[in-house]
Amino acid sequence: MLEQRKQWSNELGLNGxxxxxxxxxxVRYFIDEELxxxxxxxxxxxxxxxxx
Numbered sequence: 001m002l003e004q005r006k007q008w009s010n011e012l013g014l015n016g017x018x019x020x021x022x023x024x025x026x027v028r029y030f031i032d033e034e035l036x037x038x039x040x041x042x043x044x045x046x047x048x049x050x051x052x
Contacts, residue, residue, distance in 0.1 A: 002027075 005023045006016035 002020045002023055006020040008016075009019035010016035
């Protein structure tokens with residue numbers, strides 16, 4: 001996916017390496033955010049079960 005973005009960018013006269021890095025950072029950020037969300041949700045569920 002990242003190489004495809006780089007190729008498209010280069011075809012449009014943009015710096016493909018910068019676009020590739022930008023997309024890589026966005027993907028990494030959103031994955032990290034999802035991991036935080038699910039870890040937090042898991043901890044809340046665990047706490048709820050302990051209190052039953």
